[in-house]
Amino acid sequence: MESVKLGIKEAAEFLRTHDEFLIFSHANPDGDTLGCAYALCGALRGMGKKAKNICADEMSKRYMFMKDGLPAQEDFTPATFVTVDVADRKLLGSLGDKYGSKIDLAIDHHVSHVDFAKNLCCEPNAAAACQTVYKIIKELGAPITDRIAECLYVGISTDSGCFKFSCTSPETHLIAAELLHYDFDFSGLNYIFFDMKTKERIALEEQLYRGIEYYCNGKCAVVSVTTEQMQSVDIEDGNGISTIPRQIEGVEVGVVMKQRTNGWKASLRSNSSVDVQKICSAFGGGGHERAAGCSFNNMSLEDAKKMIVSEIEKVLS
Ligand SMILES: [Mn+2]
Structure with a gap:
């Protein structure tokens, strides 16, 4: 199935005109897919929408903090399915059989993306899908909390190897710079993700x-x-x-x-x-x-x- 390609504005418009979101991270979740999911979930809830996250696999304890600080959400039946940082439906893991053909919007940054969603917003030059999610949230005008900024920063930092990989662009730094205006411990995060060893x-x-x-x-x-x-x-x-x-x-x-x-x-x-x-x-x-x-x-x-x-x-x- 070929996806309809959406730009940032169109992806924001899609989110604005839908509700009851279920947001999928890829299996064996990393900082980028989780950062995207928790930031987007928080932003949508901040707009008064219903949203929750799902992933085939357990997240490592280093990412647990992302769950905290999101507005509480009562249970609901999801109506709109969104994937973040998922390059291929296979990467939905054990959730692929049930949901793989039902995805309404994929937000991604992989050059190798294989279409599986009805709509796709993909920026193959972005160092992290969190860059794209940040732009979409800005376009939506959704409130960005310190916790949302922190989730996005972790995604960008981890996917760019702490801004060392060649995928790091001026935009990567510009978005990170905007995120640093919020209150979170970026230095402590980078210690945990890049320096600390057991x-x-x-x-x-x-x-x-x-x-x-x-x-x-x-x-x-x-x-x-x-x-x-x-x-x-x-x-x-x-x-x-x-x-x-x-x-x-x-x-x-x-x-x-x-x-x-x-x-x-x-x-x-x-x-x-x-x-x-x-x-x-x-x-x-x-x-x-x-x-x-x-x-x-x-x-x-x-x-x-x-x-x-x-x-x-x-x-x-
Ligand atoms: Mn990624």
Whole structure:
């Protein structure tokens, strides 16, 4: 189904002329999809409309604060279905079967968005869907509370890697700057989302650092992590492991070998012009130019490493 494409004004008009909203976040929710949902829900309630949020999966405790500070809402039967930051109906997770074909409006920022909603407001240049939601809320003239501003800020900050990723634009900073006029602890939030690590995570990193191996005159670094080691931290804590070797000066391709039940998975990250997607596609994997992965089933760690490193050597030598 092809979605009718809406701009900011039209998306705001859609929300203004509808009510009884059910707002969907994507499965395994992140700061952006949750920030969008709670900000939009709060703004719609602030306009006297009925709105509530739904997600296939539990949110991590770091995002729980978003639930607080929204105007209370009695129960109601939803009539308008809106998704935020959902690039594909598959990403609705277990809610997809029931609601996937019923979505009235999708608000998104993924270049890879696959149409599933009747209407779509998508800004593929936005660093976060929260940027788009902010513009829609402004257009609606809905009251922005400190809590709404905080939710939007978290979405923008987390999706832009604390304003470090290349998706960060002047508009990203301008919207963040407007949000900073509200009262919330942005510095504390960025500490929690970007600096703070659990003791278990630090212990895991210590083990990984001890196991670093260099290849290609130090331009390639490889670490491996067993299932048992990954189980020592919770899922959220395990995020970002793949980027560790790439942090090392002079390393152009970082590889993290992750144990799977039937072998090993290689996660590659590139710092330079090396297209790691190409390297991984040689083994039936895929991804993006700077981040890709492939699997080595029924193979020992040593054999899997040899295969991926020899392919990287071809590119780096
Ligand atoms: Mn996003």
